[in-house]
Amino acid sequence: MFCLPQQESTAPTTCTGSASTQDMESGYGDGLQGECLRKPDQKQPKLYGVGDPTATFSSDSSYLSSRGRVIKWFWDSVEEGYRTYHMDEYDEDKNPSGIINLGTSENKLCFDLLSWRLTQGDMLHVEPSLLQYPDWRGHLFLREEVAKFLSFYCKSSAPLKPENVVVLNGCASLFSALATVLCEAGEALLIPTPYYGAITQHIYLYGNVRLAYVYLDSKVTGLNTRPFQLTVEKLEMALQGVSSEGVKVKGLILINPQNPLGDVYSPEELQDFLRFAMRHKLHVIMDEVYMLSVFEESLGYRSVLSLERLPDPQRTHVMWATSKDFGMSGLRFGVLYTENQHVATAVASLCRYHGLSGLVQHQMAQLLRDHDWISQVYLPENHARLKAAHTFVSEELRALGIPFVSRGAGFFIWADLRKHLCKGTFEEEALLWRQFLDNKVLLSSGKTFECKEPGWFRVVFSDKENRLRLGMQRMRQVLEGQSQVVEDASPCQEPQSQPR
Numbered sequence: 338m339f340c341l342p343q344q345e346s347t348a349p350t351t352c353t354g355s356a357s358t359q360d361m362e363s364g365y366g367d368g369l370q371g372e373c374l375r376k377p378d379q380k381q382p383k384l385y386g387v388g389d390p391t392a393t394f395s396s397d398s399s400y401l402s403s404r405g406r407v408i409k410w411f412w413d414s415v416e417e418g419y420r421t422y423h424m425d426e427y428d429e430d431k432n433p434s435g436i437i438n439l440g441t442s443e444n445k446l447c448f449d450l451l452s453w454r455l456t457q458g459d460m461l462h463v464e465p466s467l468l469q470y471p472d473w474r475g476h477l478f479l480r481e482e483v484a485k486f487l488s489f490y491c492k493s494s495a496p497l498k499p500e501n502v503v504v505l506n507g508c509a510s511l512f513s514a515l516a517t518v519l520c521e522a523g524e525a526l527l528i529p530t531p532y533y534g535a536i537t538q539h540i541y542l543y544g545n546v547r548l549a550y551v552y553l554d555s556k557v558t559g560l561n562t563r564p565f566q567l568t569v570e571k572l573e574m575a576l577q578g579v580s581s582e583g584v585k586v587k588g589l590i591l592i593n594p595q596n597p598l599g600d601v602y603s604p605e606e607l608q609d610f611l612r613f614a615m616r617h618k619l620h621v622i623m624d625e626v627y628m629l630s631v632f633e634e635s636l637g638y639r640s641v642l643s644l645e646r647l648p649d650p651q652r653t654h655v656m657w658a659t660s661k662d663f664g665m666s667g668l669r670f671g672v673l674y675t676e677n678q679h680v681a682t683a684v685a686s687l688c689r690y691h692g693l694s695g696l697v698q699h700q701m702a703q704l705l706r707d708h709d710w711i712s713q714v715y716l717p718e719n720h721a722r723l724k725a726a727h728t729f730v731s732e733e734l735r736a737l738g739i740p741f742v743s744r745g746a747g748f749f750i751w752a753d754l755r756k757h758l759c760k761g762t763f764e765e766e767a768l769l770w771r772q773f774l775d776n777k778v779l780l781s782s783g784k785t786f787e788c789k790e791p792g793w794f795r796v797v798f799s800d801k802e803n804r805l806r807l808g809m810q811r812m813r814q815v816l817e818g819q820s821q822v823v824e825d826a827s828p829c830q831e832p833q834s835q836p837r
């Protein structure tokens with residue numbers, strides 16, 4: 338139990354067993370043992386909210402424009418864990434006491450396969466056009482391969498077309514470009530929470546576009562058959578609430594498979610959400626960056642591009658990248674697929690600033706056309722390794738008595754550490770996060786995903802087992818250190834720093 342010092346004495350929050358408001362269906366990990374009993378006066382979470390990305394902004398730099406100060410402030414405040422990690426990265430030989438990164442969503446399991454494929458003879462090719470200014474949408478040879486690749490792996494009902502493809506340097510840039518070309522400054526895009534929190538910056542730093550939150554919670558009651566379930570009713574309520582505050586909503590962002598929940602939407606749900614968007618003339622930005630990282634086939638994942646008919650194709654824009662599914666977050670390759678030529682052209686115009694080197698375009702075309710290697714070697718092995726790593730971390734979490742949500746897609750487990758907070762506040766959550774970091778394990782706390790319930794953490798499992806084992810050991814030390822504090826002293830007292 339991790340507790341801030343406080344004035345009045347408060348009984349520590351206790352946890353029930355399985356008979357609680359949270360479902361324990363095996364699909365959510367057998368370790369989801371139920372949520373802590375909250376205090377009766379605890380407020381119900383709000384159903385919607387409008388993000389204010391600079392709510393706590395402060396700056397001291399007179400060298401920068403006001404915009405530059407905000408941009409620098411994001412780097413200083415939001416990226417602390419990431420920067421700390423890069424100054425002290427764990428390395429088996431060179432830095433065994435460095436930080437284990439279970440916080441950044443990267444797949445580190447398949448470097449051997451990828452380095453083999455990327456060093457084959459067909460990868461290195463130079464011709465004048467690859468060294469000259471390209472079509473900013475991407476070379477045609479690459480857009481043709483992307484269209485074939487997406488048609489095949491998304492199981493599209495009809496062949497997808499190269500003219501609907503724009504390639505650029507990753508989904509982060511694509512979020513930034515789409516927000517800028519779809520919204521006026523100050524307008525908003527609807528997003529269910531918890532969500533991959535960096536989208537806040539992606540759409541704000543250039544486009545000055547905000548997020549409007551559809552707050553989801555972990556309770557399984559009534560129509561909610563799974564934790565953090567999105568429904569059309571919740572979308573409608575949030576849209577109404579946000580609009581009543583005078584904020585214009587221009588679109589809806591859906592992440593499928595979801596980050597951080599590792600969940601997928603069924604085709605029926607997808608259709609419902611798309612029809613909701615069409616009713617309100619909202620654009621839909623479908624982020625499918627984890628579409629080939631579904632390692633539980635029973636989930637029945639379906640890309641939006643596989644649907645027989647899109648309700649509003651002119652307002653449906655799909656993004657994908659190699660950063661996750663091909664474990665190449667440093668290579669920077671992303672794709673937009675949209676039938677709307679106005680949107681494709683406007684994004685392509687921004688690709689002057691987000692474009693790809695001709696040599697990388699050649700390599701990506703070679704990679705994406707190699708369906709034999711992808712289907713017979715890479716994907717089966719990648720999925721087997723993801724599954725094994727997921728099993729390992731799930732079992733460690735169960736052994737620690739930590740409930741979690743995870744269904745078999747993506748690189749992460751959404752872990753419920755609420756019983757380790759005394760009062761259930763975000764201050765305690767932040768302190769627990771820091772305790773982990775001080776003990777050399779980086780996690781991502783729920784606040785960074787705009788989760789409404791303090792105490793959730795995302796644990797990334799797509800790394801080698803020795804690193805996972807050490808990371809889990811370090812987590813255990815912190816959590817056991819807390820219990821020690823509770824046993825040794827009165828509850829709700831500031832904990833001691835953890836052993837290294």
Ligand SMILES: Cc1ncc(COP(=O)(O)O)c(C=O)c1O
Nearest residue numbers: 442507508509533596626658660
């Ligand atoms: C859901 C989601 N979308 C987009 C991105 C950014 O992708 P990229 O590395 O291609 O910019 C991430 C990265 O973590 C992500 O999780």
